[in-house]
Amino acid sequence: MSMIMAVNAGSSSLKFQLLRMPEEELAAKGQIERIGLDGAEMELEWGEEEIQEQLDISDHEEAVKKMLDSLTDNQIINSLDDIEGVGHRVVHGGEKFADSVKITDDVVEAIEEVSELAPLHNPANLTGIRAFRDMLPNVPDVAVFDTAFHQTMPKSRYMYSVPYEYYEQYGIRKYGFHGTSHKYVGERAADLLDQPQEDLKLVSCHIGNGVSVTAIDGGFSVDTSMGFTPLAGTAMGTRSGNIDPALIPYMMDKTGQSAGDIITMLNKKSGLLGVSGASSDLRDVEQKRNAGDEKARTALDIYTTRIHKYIGTYAASMNGLDAVIFTAGVGENSSTVRKEVIEGLEFMGIHLDESKNDTRGEETFVNKDGSPVKVLIIPTNEEVMIARDTMRLGFD
Numbered sequence: 001m002s003m004i005m006a007v008n009a010g011s012s013s014l015k016f017q018l019l020r021m022p023e024e025e026l027a028a029k030g031q032i033e034r035i036g037l038d039g040a041e042m043e044l045e046w047g048e049e050e051i052q053e054q055l056d057i058s059d060h061e062e063a064v065k066k067m068l069d070s071l072t073d074n075q076i077i078n079s080l081d082d083i084e085g086v087g088h089r090v091v092h093g094g095e096k097f098a099d100s101v102k103i104t105d106d107v108v109e110a111i112e113e114v115s116e117l118a119p120l121h122n123p124a125n126l127t128g129i130r131a132f133r134d135m136l137p138n139v140p141d142v143a144v145f146d147t148a149f150h151q152t153m154p155k156s157r158y159m160y161s162v163p164y165e166y167y168e169q170y171g172i173r174k175y176g177f178h179g180t181s182h183k184y185v186g187e188r189a190a191d192l193l194d195q196p197q198e199d200l201k202l203v204s205c206h207i208g209n210g211v212s213v214t215a216i217d218g219g220f221s222v223d224t225s226m227g228f229t230p231l232a233g234t235a236m237g238t239r240s241g242n243i244d245p246a247l248i249p250y251m252m253d254k255t256g257q258s259a260g261d262i263i264t265m266l267n268k269k270s271g272l273l274g275v276s277g278a279s280s281d282l283r284d285v286e287q288k289r290n291a292g293d294e295k296a297r298t299a300l301d302i303y304t305t306r307i308h309k310y311i312g313t314y315a316a317s318m319n320g321l322d323a324v325i326f327t328a329g330v331g332e333n334s335s336t337v338r339k340e341v342i343e344g345l346e347f348m349g350i351h352l353d354e355s356k357n358d359t360r361g362e363e364t365f366v367n368k369d370g371s372p373v374k375v376l377i378i379p380t381n382e383e384v385m386i387a388r389d390t391m392r393l394g395f396d
Ligand SMILES: Nc1ncnc2c1ncn2[C@@H]1O[C@H](COP(=O)(O)OP(=O)(O)O)[C@@H](O)[C@H]1O
Pocket: 010, 011, 012, 013, 207, 208, 209, 210, 237, 280, 281, 282, 283, 284, 328, 329, 330, 333, 334, 360
C-alpha cells in the first residue's frame, strides 16, 4: 500500500487528497479556496474529523506550506516521510505530453516552456511541483495534464481555420483543458446510467472558476470549448471566453495598452468579475443579482447563455445526446446556474426537475422522470485520477 498525495492547484484554489493506493482509500482531503482574495478559507477532513479555518493566504506557495503543516499538526501523518508519491495536476502539456509523465528536471523545464500558454495555471502548478520536490526530494512525482484527454479530438475540431503552416511551425491548434475532470465524470456517468461508455453521447459542463464544456462520444473527447489556451470558450470567473479577435488591436489602439496588457485584462479582469464590476466568485455575483444589480444580472446571463449554446452545438455535432453532466465548484453547487443553463433546451428532450435540482455536491440525477436526455450532477475527482497515474508511472 502506498500513501499518495494528489495535488490540484487551480487558478484560485489548492485542493488535495491523500490517498492509500491502490485501494483508493481516502486518508485526508482538503482545500484552500479564494487564494489571493479577501478571506481565504481552508477546509481539512480526515476520518470523522473536520476543521475549517479563515486564513490570509496570498499565493500558492504559502498555501502548499500551510497545507503540509496542517497534516502534521493534526497528526494525520507523522512526518512528511509518510508520503510516498506525489501527483500534480498540470494544466498545459502543449504538444509534448499526450499522457501523464514521471517528473524530471527536463519535464519541469518543458512545463515551464508552455507556461506562457496557461499563465493563470502552469505557474501555480509549478509552484506546487517545486515546493514538493524541495520538501520530499526522494519521492517520485508525476504530472497529469489537463490537455491529455482531448488528444483524441479529430483534426476538424482542433485545427483553427488559419494558414496550415501556423499549425506545422508553431503548434497553433486547440488543446482543450480540464481533461482529467471531463474523463472522470464521463466514466462515472456511464456507471450511473448503467451503460457502456462506447454507447453514450455526453456533454460535460465543468463550471468552476475556469469553465469548459466537452463533447464525449463513445468515451472519447471529440470537441471542447477551451482552445489553444484556457482563455477560450465560455465566459468564466475572470476570463472573457471567445471574443472577436479583431477587438484586440482595436482595444490596443483605443486605450494605448500593449497586446500583453489586453490579454491580461481578458484573463484576469473579464468574465463575471469584469461585467459585474463586483467579483469573480459566482456566489457574490448571484447575491448582487438577487439584490437587483443590473450588471450582475448581465454578467450571469452571458455566463449561462454561453454554456447553454455549447450544449446545443455539441448535441448537433454528435448527432445525439444521452446526458448532460454538471461538475466543479459552480456546476456541483449552484442550482440556479444549472437551471438557467438548461432552460430552453426542452425542445431537445432535456427536462430539468426543479425540486431534484435543489441539491448540491452529490452524485445525482436532476432530470424529470422520463426525460429523454438525462441531467446529472457528478462531483469531479481529478485527484483520484492523478493518484492512479502516480501509481502507474511513479514506481517503475
Ligand atoms: N455552494 C456554492 N454555491 C455556488 N457556487 C459555489 C459554491 N461553492 C463554490 N462555488 C463556486 O465555485 C467556483 C470555484 O470553483 P472551483 O471548481 O473550486 O474553482 P477552480 O477552478 O479554482 O478549481 C467559484 O465561483 C465559487 O463561487
